[in-house]
Amino acid sequence: MKKLVLFFVAACVAGVSVFTCRAAESAAPKKAAVFVLNRTRVPGMDDETDGIRDRLSASLAEVDGLSIVDSALVADTYRRWKTTVAEEKSGADAGVFSGAALTRLAEMLGCDYLIVATVVDARALKRNLNGRLNTVYTLRMTVRVLNAQGESVAGIPAWTRQYPVLDAADGDLAYYNILVDEWVTDAVAALARTQSDWRAPSAPARTEVPFTVTTSIDKTIAELESRTKGVNGEQLAELRRVAGGATVELDGAVVGSAPGTFKATPGLHKLVVRREWMKPYSATVRIAPDASFDIALEMSDEGLAKWGRAEALRADLARRYAEAAQVRGIKVNLDTSNWRDVSGEAPAKVILQKD
Incomplete structure (x- = not known):
């Protein structure tokens, strides 16, 4: 009887162990993307961030329970957010790693976590x-883990190391990279120890708010409209979009054409407005309920070469607007009394109805 009981207990324990192992094996790995930010003014350090990210990503890929997003995909996605150097140094890209913008960035990459490393300080003291x-190189790094909702789920104390070099023969970056290799080893070990405790991202609150985008092209078209016949507001807005042709992108994805009203979660987002012959507009904007963005578009070098001056572009807008109205069977009166056709071509197919 004792043997039977012992066998039953052993079988249960073995069954639990097998079940536990299988459950652990079936658990989906944590999908994470690695980013590296440079906060120093060291010449050439900006160019080193891609290499640092690649080294950190490759080492983290060896950690059980982690699935690291391809480094090339991360680089491409982050470039969509890149602003000017001045904006980066003022903290604009720090805003990208917070709030609604972080959620959108994680969605673009299809990941649950962002591992954000920062080169905080790098200096060389010569004596x-x-x-x-004798040159003493000092490197200070930080790394934190954020989930897709912007919550900090893990962090490592700031890492600082020094590397003394007597009669340094190479450039400073070569010695900083030696310290980076040490940091990668320590950071990966620390993240591996803590990754089992990372909090799973909670269900996101997908409350979206409306915002409006208009451009200076829309104002130019509005100047043409003196009176419309049987045209409702939606038809008029469609004509402006067709003639204006300004494409609106939010966080790297096309969401429509201006003028228009769109929806997004509140917070920081990357807004880009593009139109043929115009310089692209790109900025990190804060979206709030009923926010309105009136974008002043400027002619590009190609546009200046094509049209010469703004009057020629206006004439083309009038032609496109009238053609769009004609195709849709809409009668529109256009007041062009203050305009001058400098295109040099007669609008043979354009009918402007005047009463």
Whole structure:
């Protein structure tokens, strides 16, 4: 009887162990993307961030329970957010890693976590040591883990190391990279220890708010409209979009044409407006309920070469607007009394009805 009981207990324990192992094996790995930010002014350090990200990503890919997004995909996605160097240094890209913008960035990459490493400080202190040049290189790094809702789920204490070099023969970046290799080893070990405790992202609150985008092209077209016949507001807006042709992108995805009203979660987003012959408009904007963005578009170098001056572009807008109305069977009166056709071509197929 004792043997039977012992066998039953052992079988249960073994069954639990097998079940536990299988459950652990079936658990989906945590999908994470790695980003590296440079906050230093060290010449050439900006160009090193891609290499640092690649090294960190490759090492983290070896950690059980983690699935790291392809480094090339991360680089391409982040470039969609890149602003000017001045904006980056002022903290604009720090805003990208917070709030609604972080949620959208995680969605674009299809990941649950963002591992954000930062080169906080890098400096070289040079001293004369018995007639020889002694240089002490110092590197300070931080790394934190955020889930898709912007919640910090793990962090490692700031990492600082020094590397003394006597009569340095190579450039400063070569020695900083030696310290980076040490940091990668320590950071991966720390993240591996904590990754089992990372909190799973909660269900996101997908409350979206409306916002409006208009452009200076819309104002130009509005100047043409003196009176319409049987045209409702939606038809008029469609004509402006067709003639204006300005494409609106939010966080790297096309959401429609201006003028228009769109929806997005509140917070920081990357807004881009593009139109043929015009310079693209790109900025990190804060979206709030009923926010309105009136974008002033400027002619590009190609546009200036094509049209020469703004009057020629206006004439083309009038032609496109009238053609769009004609195709839709809409009668529109256009007041062009203050305009001058400098295109040099007669609008043979354009009918402007005047009463």
